[in-house]
Amino acid sequence: MNQINKRVRGLFIFLFVFTLACSHAVPDKMSAAGSGTWNSPFTVSQANSNQNGSTQTVEGYVVGQPTATNTVVTSNFPNDYALALADSASETNTSNMIYVQIPSSFRSGYGLQSNPDLMGKKLKVTGSLSAYFSHSGVRNASAFEVVDGGTTDPTDPPPSYDSYYSSAEGKTGSALKTALHNIIDDHQTLSYDAVWDALRNTDEDPANPNNVLLLYTGRSQSKFLNGGGVDDWNREHVWAKSHGNFGTTQGPGTDLHHLRPTDVTVNSSRGNLDFDNGGSQHSEAPGNYYDSDSWEPRDEVKGDVARMIFYMAVRYEGDSGELDLELNNLVNNGSAPYHGKLSVLLQWHAQDPVDAREIRRNNIIFENYQGNRNPFIDHPEFAEMIW
Template sequence: MKMRLNLSLLLISTALSPVALANTSYPDGYYLEAEGLSGNALKDMLGVIAARGQKQLTYTQVWSALKDTNEDPNNPNNVILYYSGRSQSKDFTSSGNNDKNAWNREHLWPKSFGFKRKDQWGYTDIHHLQPTDAEINSIRSNKDFDFGGAPMKKSPLNKTDYDSFEPRDAVKGDTARSLFYMAVRYEGNNAKMPDLYLVDDTSSSSGQPKVGKLCTLLQWHNADPVDDWERNRHEKAVKWQGNRNPFIDNPSWVNDIYDSRCNG
């Protein structure tokens, strides 16, 4: 039986040395229109703000972007892989390489759930793309995120079962904020994208623009707050893509929008 737990996470410290912090300031008034809002009104306004300045990357450019955003601060020739936490050569990718230990481009919001074409902006949005071990990426596939499952042999801090995937504690909050961003940024009115939405179950299926599990993601967001690594990565992503993830800049907005759906 899948475990349904009240969250009490012991967050695992990463082996990374302190990263050099990027300038995390944004222009005065950047979020002015969102001040004082909550619920759906806040969600809608953040969607407008999150779209501003966004540049659509090519899928080839994503390789270069991830080599920058996820660079190992201890070794500039390597990237830190998202699920495993392993430091690996930037050049050991799955591009033209079938080695299961190579790294590839993981869509945290599976592209089969709403954007299968490369001309759709979510396909190359690096706010939810991460470098991952190819084998672990394949095992995660397009499963929803939730607690439970068996530890993975290759990377036992991650767990999986037939319908869900639980990432290691150190990236639980990062995962949640990426998905909250996607659900706010893409509401079906631009970027050749459908309205992406979060559900509180693990019943997602290919072609439907939904991902779960909402209330688990909310718990992960609250238990694993934004840290220096995530903040620094965000600033690098902004330089590549031009737009911001409002839930990294202002984490309290997640609860302002979603808390009533889980704790109402």
């Protein structure tokens, strides 16, 4: 009798353990369902296991914005550049998340700074399953949809410039910097005289096609009120041309990606100062501050300035007989081929995101003049990935 009871008890224990195991196995099986199509998307877990560069659709809950490999913020979002998805709306372990790069064309609708109410909502996204922030990710997204509404057409192609950066995918640090240099290197150069007409196009005032907008003052001024007069506009080298002593020679001295129309007097005051916070406000350019060793532009163009400086440090790397321009965290760089202050420029880059005017300007330079782009306008996240 005791032997029978032992057998019954053993059978009961076996059945209990088997049932418990099956009950835990079902969710895992369900989480693996999905073929990566729009109608049958991958789960986040599945997408994390298939980081092979293929284009797939992933579905998950919005749990925050990645700002570093192991950091996801859930409030006070710094910009609209990225979001993190997870299979659970309450997930806090970054290893169970996937980081989604948000192309500029989708940021107004899906960036968390502009749309904080997306937190906790289920989202579908189609893109390339490849590393982002050195973490499993979705890049070059071509479609987004809030599952309970807010759809975009999944057949919409990604922005045409995404393929321009294909050789930089999956890279970070110096490898990314080198890859971007190779992409934007050897651009078509202009003469310094040709820069006048180019700036009349790139910096045209959208509210008045007869005018240009001046960088530091924000003043709208006639396209042809240029030269050396007190209230004329002239050609400002945002990377000060004495930092490396390249002057106005073709190449760095005429590169439209860092040349901007600026009031003559204000340009003179800025001189060859490095960029940093603080100083006295400029009497002719409210919102701009300067002292003996640095210049702080107005808030509306702080990010523009930072991204122009980032571009120069990547475009000119010392090959083909060109200068090697580099960033440092100093001021008073003088004639050395350095520009600062890097930590402040990174702050400005985050503080003042890319806007429509920058995008338009980047496109015009690419299509009409130089044939190269500023990567930090197209992919603002590259700055943190390099520096």
